[in-house]
Every structure is written in C-alpha cells, then in structure tokens.
Amino acid sequence: MSVHPKHYLFCPGPVLVAPEVQLALIHKQICHRVPDFEAVIQNTQQGLRKIFGADDRYTVLLITGSGTAANETTLSSVFGARDKVLLVNNGVFGDRLETLLDIHEVPARVVRYPWGQPVRDEDLEQALREDADITAIAMVCHETSTSVINPVSAVGRLAEKYGKRYFVDAVSAVGGEDLDVVRDHIDFCTCSSNKCLASLAGVGIICVKRSILESLPTAKPRNAYLNLHSLYRFSEELHQTPNTPSVTMFIALEAAVKRLLDEGLENQIDRHRRCARIIREGVRAMGLKTLVGDDIASNTVTSVFLPQEANLAAFITSLEEQGFTVYPGKGPLLEKNMFQIANMGQIDEDDCRRFLAVMARTLERFT
Numbered sequence: 001m002s003v004h005p006k007h008y009l010f011c012p013g014p015v016l017v018a019p020e021v022q023l024a025l026i027h028k029q030i031c032h033r034v035p036d037f038e039a040v041i042q043n044t045q046q047g048l049r050k051i052f053g054a055d056d057r058y059t060v061l062l063i064t065g066s067g068t069a070a071n072e073t074t075l076s077s078v079f080g081a082r083d084k085v086l087l088v089n090n091g092v093f094g095d096r097l098e099t100l101l102d103i104h105e106v107p108a109r110v111v112r113y114p115w116g117q118p119v120r121d122e123d124l125e126q127a128l129r130e131d132a133d134i135t136a137i138a139m140v141c142h143e144t145s146t147s148v149i150n151p152v153s154a155v156g157r158l159a160e161k162y163g164k165r166y167f168v169d170a171v172s173a174v175g176g177e178d179l180d181v182v183r184d185h186i187d188f189c190t191c192s193s194n195k196c197l198a199s200l201a202g203v204g205i206i207c208v209k210r211s212i213l214e215s216l217p218t219a220k221p222r223n224a225y226l227n228l229h230s231l232y233r234f235s236e237e238l239h240q241t242p243n244t245p246s247v248t249m250f251i252a253l254e255a256a257v258k259r260l261l262d263e264g265l266e267n268q269i270d271r272h273r274r275c276a277r278i279i280r281e282g283v284r285a286m287g288l289k290t291l292v293g294d295d296i297a298s299n300t301v302t303s304v305f306l307p308q309e310a311n312l313a314a315f316i317t318s319l320e321e322q323g324f325t326v327y328p329g330k331g332p333l334l335e336k337n338m339f340q341i342a343n344m345g346q347i348d349e350d351d352c353r354r355f356l357a358v359m360a361r362t363l364e365r366f367t
C-alpha cells in the first residue's frame with residue numbers, strides 16, 4: 001500500500017513500516033483526553049511490556065519525541081550530583097549518553113573503547129571494585145554506529161552483584177535483539193518507535209521499574225517536559241500523558257506493536273538475523289570488509305567499508321537514486337569510507353537480495 005514507488009530504507013531508522021501501520025495514520029480525529037485514546041496508551045504499554053520481557057514490577061512510559069527524549073528524560077530525572085554513573089562508551093551513542101550526563105552534571109566514570117571494539121565486562125567489574133562511589137551503570141545495548149552488541153546480560157549480572165542501578169539504551173535493539181529486562185536486571189530501558197519496533201518516528205519509550213519511580217525526587221525537577229515523574233503520574237492516574245502527545249504516532253505505534261506480536265518477537269528477531277546474514281555474506285562476496293566480526297555484530301546493522309579510493313558520497317547518492325537508502329558512517333569511520341546497511345523494519349530476505357543485486361552493479365561502476 002503506497003502511493004509512491006517503493007523506496008527501500010536500508011538505514012538504521014527511520015524504517016519501512018507495514019501497511020497496517022501506515023493505514024493507522026488515517027484514524028478518526030480524536031482528543032488525547034478521552035477514553036478511546038487512553039485505551040491506545042494502555043494497549044501499547046501492555047504490548048511493549050511483553051516485548052521488553054517486563055513483569056508487573058515494571059511500567060512502560062511513552063513520550064512524544066525521539067530516542068534521545070527517552071534517554072534524556074530518564075537520565076536527567078533519575079540521576080543527580082550525588083550519583084556516579086559508570087558509563088560505557090564505545091561509539092557515537094555511548095558518547096551521546098556521556099554528553100547527556102555531562103549536561104545534567106551527573107558525575108560519571110567512563111570506560112572507553114575504540115569504536116568497533118567490544119566491551120570487556122571484567123573492566124567494568126574492576127571499576128566497580130575500585131570505586132565505591134559508583135551508584136549506577138549505563139550502557140548502550142546495540143551501538144548502532146558500529147553494529148556492536150554490548151554484553152547487556154553480563155553487565156546486568158554485575159549490576160545485580162554490586163547493587164547498582166542499571167540503565168540500558170536499547171533504542172536500536174528492542175525488537176531486534178535478545179533482550180529481557182527481568183533476566184538482565186535492567187532498571188531502565190529506553191527505545192524509540194522507529195527502529196526495530198517498525199513504527200514511524202515520534203515516540204520515545206521507557207521501560208522502568210515502578211519501585212524506582214515511586215522514590216523519584218520530586219522537589220525540583222531539572223526538566224518540565226522531559227520529566228519521568230510527571231510521565232509516571234499521568235500514566236498511573238489517568239492513562240494519559242502530561243502534555244499533548246503526537247496522537248497519530250501513538251496510534252501508529254499501537255498498530256506496530258500489535259503487528260510485531262502477531263509475527264511473534266522470536267520470529268521477528270530470527271527474520272532480522274537471517275537478513276543480516278544474507279547482507280553480510282553478500283557484501284563479503286563482493287570483496288568488501290566489515291567493521292566487526294559476526295560474533296559481536298547485531299542482527300540489524302552491517303558496517304562495511306568501500307575501498308578507500310571509491311567515492312562513498314557518490315555511491316550512496318547513486319543507491320538513493322535507485323531507490324535504496326543506506327547510511328554513511330560517522331566520524332573516524334566515515335574517514336575510512338565506512339557505510340551502514342540496516343535491515344530493521346519491514347524488510348525480508350528477498351528485499352535483501354534485491355538490494356545486494358543493485359549494490360553489486362553500483363559497486364562495479366565505483367571501483
């Protein structure tokens with residue numbers, strides 16, 4: 001269902017959405033303070049709880065905004081000057097968490113790795129042993145900028161063992177990777193609507209332990225809008241949001257969550273895994289190298305190098321003109337001619353093969 005010729009989004013968000021998600025955009029005009037919309041919020045929260053693996057100790061809060069809105073709401077509402085966050089930084093999105101903590105003046109001890117390198121949980125354990133001031137751990141699950149999957153379960157065991165709060169930015173992981181807030185001892189887990197949940201951009205999502213919300217400081221919040229406490233209060237008392245939400249995007253998300261659960265979370269993750277495998281085998285068959293080994297790579301993003309002499313910007317533009325969007329790498333990885341092929345959203349194996357055929361022909365012209 002589209003009035004436009006099909007354009008394939010092989011970028012890590014926004015993603016292609018299913019027809020039923022697009023159709024959800026044409027809904028009856030509705031106010032956000034009525035029972036019908038409260039039901040949209042409740043259905044979405046209930047579905048998302050299953051996708052996060054959450055039990056009754058958790059709730060899911062929705063905020064109009066992007067993934068960063070979910071991250072900033074959580075970090076700025078929960079942590080303060082008396083905390084010290086042990087932060088993992090091995091890519092662009094670890095870096096962004098560092099910036100958020102810095103802006104909100106939350107002390108941090110940062111464990112850094114070169115972009116593309118895996119995290120060693122022993123390093124974090126050593127920091128926890130050395131530094132009794134640490135109160136929390138923060139880490140990105142899927143470091144989208146490099147395709148690396150960080151060891152969420154192992155670090156969760158450390159959080160449990162040392163009694164620390166655990167924040168996981170799973171913006172590009174929920175719905176695409178094996179993640180379970182209960183099993184992984186996660187206290188706060190963030191996500192956005194427009195990656196592996198396969199909806200449209202505009203809703204930030206926070207899965208969080210109720211006990212923490214009950215004890216949040218309320219005296220002087222740092223933010224009026226990005227405020228976890230008021231989001232929680234409105235959700236609990238009214239099944240609403242404190243401010244006007246993007247009604248249409250909430251309705252689209254409800255449809256996307258239903259679609260995902262109809263496909264089945266495991267089935268969707270398997271589909272992503274199969275697609276990533278096809279893409280990786282395909283680019284290697286073209287003689288291209290990937291940034292990270294398959295053992296630490298995500299199910300949804302392949303980071304691949306074009307030969308140094310090839311014009312990456314022109315290559316990406318050519319693919320775009322042929323109906324396929326891919327993503328340039330960031331920072332030092334862009335300098336090395338890296339780009340990213342994502343297989344999030346409504347993409348299947350045939351789409352991946354179609355893309356690879358076009359990419360192979362395009363590559364011949366650029367190398």
Ligand SMILES: Cc1ncc(COP(=O)(O)O)c(C=O)c1O
Binds near residue numbers: 067069093169171192
């Ligand atoms: C892991 C991760 N965290 C945070 C973000 C920021 O999300 P947004 O651009 O939706 O604010 C992204 C975006 O790609 C991401 O991949």
